[in-house]
Amino acid sequence: MTTIKQQDLIQSIADGLQFISYYHPLDFIQAMHQAYLVEQSDAARDAIAQILVNSRMCAEGRRPICQDTGIVVAFVEVGMGLSWQGNMSLEDMINQGVREAYNNVDNPLRASIVADPAGVRKNTRDNTPAVVHTRLVPGNTLSVTLAAKGGGSENKARLAMLNPSDNIADWVEQVVPTLGAGWCPPGILGIGIGGTAEKAALLAKESMMAPIDMAQLLARGPATALEELRVEIYQRINRLGIGAQGLGGVTTLLDVKIMDYPTHAASKPVALMPNCAATRHIHFTLDGSGPANLQPPSLKDWPDITLQGNKQSRQVNLDTLTAAEVQSWQPGETLLLSGKLLTGRDAAHKRMIDMLNKGEKLPVDFHNRFIYYVGPVDAVRDEVIGPAGPTTATRMDKFTDTLLEKTGLLGMIGKAERGPAAIESIKKHKAVYMIATGGAAYLVSKAIRAARVVAFEDLGMEAIHEFEVENMPVTLAVDSKGSSVHQTGPAHWQRILMKK
Numbered sequence: 130m131t132t133i134k135q136q137d138l139i140q141s142i143a144d145g146l147q148f149i150s151y152y153h154p155l156d157f158i159q160a161m162h163q164a165y166l167v168e169q170s171d172a173a174r175d176a177i178a179q180i181l182v183n184s185r186m187c188a189e190g191r192r193p194i195c196q197d198t199g200i201v202v203a204f205v206e207v208g209m210g211l212s213w214q215g216n217m218s219l220e221d222m223i224n225q226g227v228r229e230a231y232n233n234v235d236n237p238l239r240a241s242i243v244a245d246p247a248g249v250r251k252n253t254r255d256n257t258p259a260v261v262h263t264r265l266v267p268g269n270t271l272s273v274t275l276a277a278k279g280g281g282s283e284n285k286a287r288l289a290m291l292n293p294s295d296n297i298a299d300w301v302e303q304v305v306p307t308l309g310a311g312w313c314p315p316g317i318l319g320i321g322i323g324g325t326a327e328k329a330a331l332l333a334k335e336s337m338m339a340p341i342d343m344a345q346l347l348a349r350g351p352a353t354a355l356e357e358l359r360v361e362i363y364q365r366i367n368r369l370g371i372g373a374q375g376l377g378g379v380t381t382l383l384d385v386k387i388m389d390y391p392t393h394a395a396s397k398p399v400a401l402m403p404n405c406a407a408t409r410h411i412h413f414t415l416d417g418s419g420p421a422n423l424q425p426p427s428l429k430d431w432p433d434i435t436l437q438g439n440k441q442s443r444q445v446n447l448d449t450l451t452a453a454e455v456q457s458w459q460p461g462e463t464l465l466l467s468g469k470l471l472t473g474r475d476a477a478h479k480r481m482i483d484m485l486n487k488g489e490k491l492p493v494d495f496h497n498r499f500i501y502y503v504g505p506v507d508a509v510r511d512e513v514i515g516p517a518g519p520t521t522a523t524r525m526d527k528f529t530d531t532l533l534e535k536t537g538l539l540g541m542i543g544k545a546e547r548g549p550a551a552i553e554s555i556k557k558h559k560a561v562y563m564i565a566t567g568g569a570a571y572l573v574s575k576a577i578r579a580a581r582v583v584a585f586e587d588l589g590m591e592a593i594h595e596f597e598v599e600n601m602p603v604t605l606a607v608d609s610k611g612s613s614v615h616q617t618g619p620a621h622w623q624r625i626l627m628k629k
């Protein structure tokens with residue numbers, strides 16, 4: 130009988146999570162490189178280049194691909210012939226592995242999990258607990274698929290209980306444009322069909338753990354109805370022109386994965402989940418001979434891409450900026466920011482708005498400043514700050530008007546589009562909104578020369594920091610007149626792609 134030692138599983142989970150925090154899967158690198166080669170939109174191509182350069186830097190420096198190091202999801206197949214040495218439950222062993230991975234001193238990962246999600250939302254500080262799905266199967270091995278799923282893409286999961294006669298591709302094409310770009314495309318769409326509502330969701334999540342093989346599928350042609358559906362959805366979504374970071378372009382999806390299961394004659398449950406620029410998953414099997422032996426990829430596997438930089442980029446001194454200067458910037462223009470900016474995301478915004486509503490003075494003066502929506506990873510060694518990419522801006526939309534109205538803020542930096550109310554408010558206050566590339570967090574952090582916490586220290590990674598940046602690249606996404614590149618860019622590319 131095969132015996133799995135408790136410590137071997139704990140070690141394997143910890144090693145696996147460290148591994149996927151800095152190594153993209155090879156199939157993802159290859160598919161993203163292909164997307165880079167065929168991209169025709171300059172803005173989208175530049176965003177993909179940043180994702181690939183960031184990926185290589187993370188592999189070299191063994192630092193997280195994204196500041197959001199994810200919620201841990203484990204699919205575990207337990208051989209029914211196995212015995213165990215140790216007294217912890219399977220979930221406790223996995224959670225101990227998560228704890229050790231996220232508190233690793235050489236590469237600490239950001240703890241993003243909050244307990245009491247409907248109440249005080251207190252950070253558990255070690256990223257536990259993981260979400261564990263277990264199956265008992267015949268055999269004598271333990272098979273583990275481990276993922277660290279980013280919140281921005283997880284938030285875009287959707288479920289529909291379709292009528293049996295409804296067309297699944299129609300539903301997907303209707304839903305994807307409503308997701309915005311907060312899931313950091315290009316990426317993979319996982320789709321679960323059948324079973325019950327919860328089974329469809331689980332199938333969608335599990336489907337995206339498979340290797341990317343759309344290029345091979347297109348080359349050989351679909352052999353089954355599900356493969357035909359994969360190709361149809363892939364082509365229909367890419368024709369929408371959403372593109373990298375929602376800026377408009379030819380590649381929105383790298384692949385579409387589908388898993389299905391028999392369902393009730395009256396039902397057709399369909400779940401949809403995107404996986405983002407920080408696609409992170411790994412598979413290993415334990416057979417009682419010790420912890421998993423994870424082989425690092427070769428750096429030769431990454432394409433040799435140099436960021437072109439844009440000679441036309443406008444140099445911006447944040448410390449001397451005026452409202453008039455900000456109002457002269459054009460949508461889609463690239464800017465290189467230097468000087469001081471403030472940070473803040475969900476929890477800091479909520480606290481500031483509560484204070485303003487009570488007539489209290491904020492601990493930081495936002496007049497003529499910019500706020501960057503970010504929750505960075507802690508620094509190690511000689512770093513100023515850990516990976517510090519932008520978070521989804523729409524979550525801050527409901528706070529935007531009050532902040533612009535009451536603080537004299539000049540504008541905001543985040544990722545993806547703004548909603549109609551936030552755009553209206555930006556226009557009303559003649560402010561602007563800029564984007565940095567989601568999923569290029571380590572690359573972005575290299576532009577940060579100094580960092581200090583200036584308020585709300587108790588919020589951990591959500592505290593308000595002051596960053597001093599040098600040549601931080603951003604794109605003007607909403608100008609002071611309310612024109613948004615997330616509307617104009619995809620519309621332009623959709624017109625071109627629909628004609629083909």
Ligand code: SF4
Pocket residue numbers: 195196197198199278279280281282311312313405406407518519520567568
């Ligand atoms: S790439 Fe985007 S969606 Fe994915 S974890 Fe990072 S910020 Fe979140």
